Amino acid sequence: EAGVAQSPRYKIIEKRQSVAFWCNPISGHATLYWYQQILGQGPKLLIQFQNNGVVDDSQLPKDRFSAERLKGVDSTLKIQPAKLEDSAVYLCASSLTSVLQFFGPGTRLTVL
Amino acid sequence: QKEVEQDPGPLSVPEGAIVSLNCTYSNSAFQYFMWYRQYSRKGPELLMYTYSSGNKEDGRFTAQVDKSSKYISLFIRDSQPSDSATYLCAIPQKTGGNKLTFGTGTQLKVEL
Numbered sequence: 001e002a003g004v005a006q007s008p009r010y011k012i013i014e015k016r017q018s019v020a021f022w023c024n025p026i027s028g029h030a031t032l033y034w035y036q037q038i039l040g041q042g043p044k045l046l047i048q049f050q051n052n053g054v055v056d057d058s059q060l061p062k063d064r065f066s067a068e069r070l071k072g073v074d075s076t077l078k079i080q081p082a083k084l085e086d087s088a089v090y091l092c093a094s095s096l097t098s099v100l101q102f103f104g105p106g107t108r109l110t111v112l
Numbered sequence: 113q114k115e116v117e118q119d120p121g122p123l124s125v126p127e128g129a130i131v132s133l134n135c136t137y138s139n140s141a142f143q144y145f146m147w148y149r150q151y152s153r154k155g156p157e158l159l160m161y162t163y164s165s166g167n168k169e170d171g172r173f174t175a176q177v178d179k180s181s182k183y184i185s186l187f188i189r190d191s192q193p194s195d196s197a198t199y200l201c202a203i204p205q206k207t208g209g210n211k212l213t214f215g216t217g218t219q220l221k222v223e224l
Binding site for chain 1: 144148161209
């Protein structure tokens with residue numbers, strides 16, 4: 001069974017630029033999560049989708065971050081404009097049962 | 113008080129040692145307790161999970177929950193250099209779609 005796929009793996013941008021990350025969950029997993037992991041910290045949830053609907057986006061900085069999951073499968077997370085403090089690893093996870101979440105390799109973002 | 117607290121380490125042990133990794137949590141309503149392992153520049157990998165109190169064993173790994181003291185532990189027997197990683201405890205919150213609240217992670221190094 002293929003795992004959660006994410007791309008790109010690494011991205012370096014300058015502040016105020018925009019960036020987008022892509023996630024393809026495990027086949028059949030209805031729930032998809034985006035987490036932000038800052039160096040030395042545990043991941044923090046940004047947004048959760050159930051199929052193509054948003055379940056929780058309370059921690060998403062909506063003035064600059066957006067996410068969509070239009071067909072209930074793939075998802076994209078966008079940051080526009082990026083700030084220095086957005087430097088982090090962006091992790092996508094998917095779940096069949098909600099309790100057991102499986103993570104992708106992450107996208108490491110550096111904002112200069 | 114943080115919902116989940118974990119000593120960040122780093123923890124360095126010789127090969128073959130027994131390792132004890134610990135977290136405390138604040139909400140007595142939590143039911144599931146997860147341990148993830150994260151190698152450098154990789155996504156978190158689900159290692160073990162337990163439901164309610166008690167022990168769960170899987171090979172060299174034992175997860176233990178003490179709900180009376182809100183304390184969770186992961187024991188690694190006969191530790192190997194390949195166990196060198198960051199270990200994250202995580203607790204799904206029943207409200208809000210089971211989003212995971214993570215500890216900061218404990219960095220473990222097993223030395224030859």
